[in-house]
Amino acid sequence: MKVFINKNIPEAGILLLQEKGINITVNPTENVLSRNEFIKICQENDVLLNVGANNLDEDFFQQCPNLKGIALFSVGFDAVNIPSANKRKIPVGNTPDVLSRATSDIAFLLMQSVARKSFYSHKKIINGKWESFNALENLGQELYGKTLGIFGLGRIGFEMAQKCKAAFGMNIIYHNRSHNENAEKELDAKYVDFETLLSKSDVLSVHSNYSEENNELFNKNAFAKMKSNAIFINTARGKFHNEDDLFYALTNNVIWGAGLDVTNPEPMKKDNPLLSLSNCCILPHIGSATYEARNAMAVCAAQNIIALFENKKMPFCVNEEVYL
Ligand SMILES: NC(=O)C1=CN([C@@H]2O[C@H](COP(=O)(O)OP(=O)(O)OC[C@H]3O[C@@H](n4cnc5c(N)ncnc54)[C@H](OP(=O)(O)O)[C@@H]3O)[C@@H](O)[C@H]2O)C=CC1
Numbered sequence: 316m317k318v319f320i321n322k323n324i325p326e327a328g329i330l331l332l333q334e335k336g337i338n339i340t341v342n343p344t345e346n347v348l349s350r351n352e353f354i355k356i357c358q359e360n361d362v363l364l365n366v367g368a369n370n371l372d373e374d375f376f377q378q379c380p381n382l383k384g385i386a387l388f389s390v391g392f393d394a395v396n397i398p399s400a401n402k403r404k405i406p407v408g409n410t411p412d413v414l415s416r417a418t419s420d421i422a423f424l425l426m427q428s429v430a431r432k433s434f435y436s437h438k439k440i441i442n443g444k445w446e447s448f449n450a451l452e453n454l455g456q457e458l459y460g461k462t463l464g465i466f467g468l469g470r471i472g473f474e475m476a477q478k479c480k481a482a483f484g485m486n487i488i489y490h491n492r493s494h495n496e497n498a499e500k501e502l503d504a505k506y507v508d509f510e511t512l513l514s515k516s517d518v519l520s521v522h523s524n525y526s527e528e529n530n531e532l533f534n535k536n537a538f539a540k541m542k543s544n545a546i547f548i549n550t551a552r553g554k555f556h557n558e559d560d561l562f563y564a565l566t567n568n569v570i571w572g573a574g575l576d577v578t579n580p581e582p583m584k585k586d587n588p589l590l591s592l593s594n595c596c597i598l599p600h601i602g603s604a605t606y607e608a609r610n611a612m613a614v615c616a617a618q619n620i621i622a623l624f625e626n627k628k629m630p631f632c633v634n635e636e637v638y639l
């Protein structure tokens with residue numbers, strides 16, 4: 316079985332695959348492959364270990380009829396057309412849980428960074444604008460006892476809610492398609508409809524899986540229903556928000572601030588107007604970027620491939636229906 320890894324991953328995963336004698340090819344160039352180059356190499360392999368946001372759509376599956384499995388180096392699987400994989404009985408593996416702490420840490424970091432204007436204040440020093448102490452300048456807001464609203468309270472959302480409750484005694488409300496009974500029991504999280512999530516959250520943090528039907532759900536209409544002191548945090552996928560509408564909301568006192576680890580599109584251009592705002596903190600999609608999380612992700616991805624190699628079910632599979 317031949318495995319193609321389109322960008323290098325931590326050694327922990329490579330070693331596991333090598334120990335099993337699995338034939339792997341890691342993209343030898345530092346460059347991102349063009350779509351044609353990527354497809355050509357996938358055609359020559361049985362399994363793809365995919366790092367980054369390649370679009371694994373129906374066209375991809377049609378062009379790569381030999382593929383027997385996909386191991387994603389991510390928990391999110393929005394870039395894969397799952398019905399196309401299912402049609403061909405191709406299992407798709409992901410890396411759940413191991414990155415929940417790291418990603419929720421970034422959501423928490425952004426929340427505080429926005430509340431205390433920290434990125435902007437740092438830029439002020441760099442730009443020679445640190446002047447004498449002024450009682451009315453650089454004022455942020457405290458989060459104690461405020462309401463955290465989570466859109467998509469699953470693994471990462473739970474970790475975020477737990478931290479916010481422990482650190483600031485925040486009240487938790489959330490909106491999912493179904494109830495998260497564990498969060499209701501452990502964190503006293505209250506299920507609300509989407510409109511209530513918008514109108515009652517002091518901090519609204521997005522942690523849902525992305526799918527087309529939620530494209531730019533956080534747009535002008537949604538921001539208009541939020542509190543004027545609200546902080547919007549998105550560490551899930553950039554396509555959840557409309558960036559022009561977010562800019563409008565941030566510059567017209569519709570909402571108070573925003574923290575983004577994901578942008579729409581990615582990568583963000585360096586002259587994006589959001590980068591110049593005092594009330595917006597942006598990071599370049601580093602949610603899972605810790606040694607601990609990335610090593611563990613590499614192990615999960617390798618375990619998924621090893622299972623395929625041994626004719627077993629992938630231990631972390633997003634389309635278990637292919638095994639029925
Ligand atoms: N910034 C980064 O580096 C990272 C980003 N991510 C992103 O975070 C996402 C979440 O990961 P994780 O917590 O592990 O996933 P989970 O599946 O554990 O949680 C996702 C939650 O979203 C809810 N949800 C899904 N669809 C909808 C919807 N249409 N409306 C409302 N709620 C919805 C689900 O509940 P229900 O089914 O009941 O609706 C579920 O509780 C990933 O898919 C990925 O996009 C992940 C890791 C790193």
Ligand SMILES: O=C(O)C(=O)CO
Pocket residue numbers: 388389390391392414602603
């Ligand atoms: O896992 C994911 O979905 C990411 O976005 C990166 O870790």
